[in-house]
Amino acid sequence: MFNTSDIWETLRMIDHQKLDVRTITMGISLFNCVTDDEKLLCSRVYTRIARQAERLVEVGRAIEREYGVPIVNKRISVTPAALISGGIKHPEKLALALDSAAKETGVDFIGGYSALVHKAMTEADMRLIQSIPEALATTDLVCSSINIGSTRAGINMDAVRLMGQIVKQTAERTGDRDGLGCAKLVVFCNAVEDNPFMAGAFHGPGEGDCAVSVGVSGPGVVKVALEKVRGEPINVVAETVKRTAFQITRVGQLVAMEASRRLGVPFGIVDLSLAPTPAVGDSVAAILEEMGLECCGTHGTTAALALLNDAVKKGGVMASSNVGGLSGAFIPVSEDSGMIHAAEVGALSLDKLEAMTCVCSVGLDMIAIPGDTSAETIAAIIADEAAIGMVNNKTTAVRVIPAPGRREGDVVEFGGLLGHAPVIPVNRCSPAEFISRGGRIPAPLHSLRN
Amino acid sequence: MNEMRKAVVSVLGNDQRGIIAKVTRVLYEHDVNILDLSQTILSGLFSMVMMVDVSSEHCDFDSVSRELSALGEELGLQIRIQRGEIFDAMHHI
Structure with missing residues (x-):
């Protein structure tokens, strides 16, 4: 068990690559x-x-x-x-x-x-x-x-x-x-009942009296691992992400088991999500850019994110006895320095973010939109995102902030882990009539899939 | 005799006289047994990893940890002790 290079590698991950639970x-x-x-x-x-x-x-x-x-x-x-x-x-x-x-x-x-x-x-x-x-x-x-x-x-x-x-x-x-x-x-x-991440965490009706779950993180560790395989074919990238996700998840599993034992409460799940923070070196966008994109949001971003999301799951699943929650890659704009930069230079639009949510773990997350955006437009954004989740059998979510009095190009400051975000424009054509209909969109057919 | 509980002590920083003496004194005072040790100097940078056993009933993990951090601050080094399972989990299946 005593291998000094393994030990230094772990210490580097914690000190310089922001490995954390x-x-x-x-x-x-x-x-x-x-x-x-x-x-x-x-x-x-x-x-x-x-x-x-x-x-x-x-x-x-x-x-x-x-x-x-x-x-x-x-x-x-x-x-x-x-x-x-x-x-x-x-x-x-x-x-x-x-x-x-x-x-x-x-x-x-x-x-x-x-x-x-x-x-x-x-x-x-x-x-x-x-x-x-x-x-x-x-x-x-x-x-x-x-x-x-x-x-x-x-x-x-x-x-x-x-x-x-x-x-x-x-x-x-x-x-x-x-x-x-x-x-x-x-x-x-398609909300999940055991998600440990905020703001969407709740203890679902199918759960027991009490459980402890752990959400892992570590975009910085993945980014640094990918720096070592620059220029290699994309399947090497996928393998590297998998291996790194495995290591990160093992830490999460260890912490979850230990917390469960000390609290005398059953262990729930480990959520394998790569969750960014506004700190430099803790960005999901930076991983996508490390794969070879000039800026997150450009053409190729959805493909890169699909690879990342899938490889994180594949690596993490073997590292934990119970995987659950949202498990994948998060793309909260205000909480990710790379996403903030991409939005500021105009490379990342609401439409591109929506496309990205088709292949990542959640949805339109922590996005500041103009304060005068109508309730109907926000409802329509929610409907679009929900449609993606419904049809693709995955969780999707909307957490947008129509910051009062703010216009496109302004910057909204939330502070702490919530970060800051440039206000992104929304489509100005009205969906009001569509939204005012109400009712229910029927559940989709799950055969004849194309 | 308690079941062995392994921990890893790591020390990193500029080389100076007495690092090992001072670190091991703290460990000895808390009844921590050293199992294995590896130390090198790379371009003036002192790096040491020790595998230790903290299972003694006279050993309070938090106090060892506090005293090692304090020693680290005094010497301008990064010194810490961590439970061994984390390294095992990350690098072994």
Whole structure:
């Protein structure tokens, strides 16, 4: 086991290539808190989370110290709030309880102010969705996600229309912070129940009482590995990514097993996603450029991203006993220095980003659009993205920020891991009539595929 | 006798007198046993990796870790101790 060059390689990955575990996320079921008494529900939820996650941050820090691998975030995901708030009239009170519980435990974010409305909405779903702008404006750590479509159910266009308005209202309610509320709001198609990454994490109804999952990271490590195979054929690139993804994932698996043991909570999954941060050397765009593209967003980007996404999965699957979540490559524009640069020089458009989401793990993520973008246009962006997910049997998502008062070319600053983003133009022709129809797009046929 | 718990101590920085003496003194004071050691100097850069056993009941991992980091700061070196499993996981199936 004692091989000094292996040891130095690992240390280099941590010190210079930003190898880290992006998140340890504890999923907590809140079904046992259900009651129609608003105060009681909130106090039960608070107590349940505060007790269950009491040691999460402490254990995360201890693992970080002992193994010498940074664990950037400690997070909590809970049962979609709409599923437990059917008996109360003001779900935003529940958001406040979630926020206080998250602060009590010291985690970075709590996800699960969510509703699953891919086929239709219950009254509770409707109340929850309508409370999102208020909930995200009055809390600090709560994240919200709504699933509006799936391959089996089709796309709920009433929910899509509503979410266009909600995204807009959320931006306006947090207008003093450039619409920061929208950074905590994701609209999904085919949402997964065990995703440990924010803002889309929730603890699905098919999960158990509690589980810890880990999201790995490491775009910098992949980029450096590819620097060593410059000029080689593309299959060598794929093999190199696979090998590197394997190593990164093994760290995630180790941390997940150790966290599970120390917390006395079952191990959920390892999410194999390459998640960038705004720090230099931690960029997914830089990997694509290392493959030979002058700038991310140019022709060839989709092909390069498809290769990357697939090779990450292939390498990671063997390294972990349970793979889940979103697993692939993330392309959040404001959180990736290479994507920011590509958007600034005009190489990366909304249309190209949409094409890229056909082959990567999520969707249109952390994109600032003009503040005067209409709710219908936002709804239509959501519908397009959901259609890609529905037809291709994959998760897609939209997290756009219509920054109030900002125009194309302005820069929106979110701070910290959320980074900054240049405002990208949207198509100015109106989809309003299409969106106003409402109804449901039927589930797609899955034979006769072409 | 406890089951062995392996950890890796790594030291990197400008060479100077007494590095090994000072590092091993900290380990000795915490009842850490050295199992294997590899040390080289490449163009004035001192690099050392030690495989150690931290299973002794007199050994508190966090204190060893703190004292080694403090020593590192004092000597202008990067010194750290990490549980061995991480290296094993990344490089062996």
